[in-house]
Amino acid sequence: DAGVTQSPTHLIKTRGQQVTLRCSPKSGHDTVSWYQQALGQGPQFIFQYYEEEERQRGNFPDRFSGHQFPNYSSELNVNALLLGDSALYLCASSLSQGEQYFGPGTRLTVT
Amino acid sequence: QQQVKQSPQSLIVQKGGISIINCAYENTAFDYFPWYQQFPGKGPALLIAIRPDVSEKKEGRFTISFNKSAKQFSLHIMDSQPGDSATYFCAARNDHFGNEKLTFGTGTRLTIIP
Numbered sequence: 001d002a003g004v005t006q007s008p009t010h011l012i013k014t015r016g017q018q019v020t021l022r023c024s025p026k027s028g029h030d031t032v033s034w035y036q037q038a039l040g041q042g043p044q045f046i047f048q049y050y051e052e053e054e055r056q057r058g059n060f061p062d063r064f065s066g067h068q069f070p071n072y073s074s075e076l077n078v079n080a081l082l083l084g085d086s087a088l089y090l091c092a093s094s095l096s097q098g099e100q101y102f103g104p105g106t107r108l109t110v111t
Numbered sequence: 112q113q114q115v116k117q118s119p120q121s122l123i124v125q126k127g128g129i130s131i132i133n134c135a136y137e138n139t140a141f142d143y144f145p146w147y148q149q150f151p152g153k154g155p156a157l158l159i160a161i162r163p164d165v166s167e168k169k170e171g172r173f174t175i176s177f178n179k180s181a182k183q184f185s186l187h188i189m190d191s192q193p194g195d196s197a198t199y200f201c202a203a204r205n206d207h208f209g210n211e212k213l214t215f216g217t218g219t220r221l222t223i224i225p
Contacts, residue, residue, distance in 0.1 A: 004154070033212070042117075042200050042215030043155065056212055090154050097211060099145065102154035 002027065004093050004103035012109045013081050021076040021106045025093030031055075032074040033100060034066060035090040043090055049074055050096060078108075086110045114138050115203050117216025124223055130188040132219045134201035137182065141203040145213070146175065146186050149198045158199075159186075162206075191223045 005024045013019050025032050031050045035043035045058035049068035068074045072093075078085055086109050092100035116135045124130045134144075142163055147155035161168045161175040161184065168175045174187040188195055201216040 031211070035213075040218070042202075042217050043213070045212040045214070048211060056210060058212060092213075094211070097206060099157055099160065100211075100213060101157060102147075104152075104154045 004091055004101055006089075006091050006103040006106050008106060009104070010107045010109075012111060014111055015081055015083060017081050018077065018079045019081060019108060021078075021089050021091075021108070023074045023076070023091030023093075023103060025072050025074070025091075026101050029093035029095055029098075029101075030072050031094045031096050031098075032068055032072065033092045033094070034074070034076045035092065035102075036060075037088040037090055037105070039087070046076070081110045083110050114141075114214050115201060115216045117201050117219060119219060120217070121220040122222070124191045124221065126191060126193060126223055126225050128191050128223075130186075130191045130195065130221055130223070132186045132199055132201070132221070133183065134185065134203075134216050135181075135183045136203050138203070138205070138214075139182070140205045141214075143204045143206040144175070144177065144184050145202050145204075146173075147200045147202060147215075149200065149218075155200060188221075191221075193223045193225065196221060196223050 033048040034046040037043040047057040052068045063079045088105040090105045091103045094100045145160035146158045148158045149155040172189045177184045202213040
């Protein structure tokens with residue numbers, strides 16, 4: 001049984017560009033959460049998707065948006081990239097109110 | 112506002128010793144407290160979790176102690192091994208439907224020396 005998978009593994013973008021990150025949840029999970037982890041810090045909650053709707057959002061600007069598909073996979077989109085957006089982006093899947101299981105992350109570098 | 116404070120920032124323990132990491136929280140609505148282990152280049156892996164209706168939970172060499180009145184909880188790793196060398200994060204959540212974001216501490220880098 002595959003766990004949470006994320007793609008791509010690494011990504012380098014230029015300031016002002018847009019990026020899309022992808023996540024496939026663990027089999028049977030219906031909820032996907034996205035976190036940003038800056039170097040040397042704990043993960044910060046971006047938002048959570050359940051039944052294809054954004055259910056909860058952290059303190060991130062509207063440049064960060066997402067989507068959940070009928071098969072429960074999810075995308076994170078970031079527009080107008082800033083240098084400060086460089087981080088490890090983590091996807092976590094769960095059953096609603098269940099334990100969250102994290103993927104390996106996508107390392108985004110903005111130059 | 113940081114709602115979960117974690118200490119120490121780094122910890123060095125001899126093989127076979129006990130590693131102790133502490134966390135304190137502010138939001139009394141938190142009612143689920145997991146610990147995650149993260150190796151370099153990997154995502155956090157759930158280690159053990161506790162709810163405030165119990166004061167201690169043990170799984171193998173890992174124990175969570177929970178003090179509701181002090182709003183503190185800690186992770187104890189018994190018989191620490193070199194393979195335990197990783198970064199550990201405590202987290203907290205208000206475990207109600209639709210409000211499931213995890214709030215993480217800043218992490219503790221644990222190094223187990225021979």
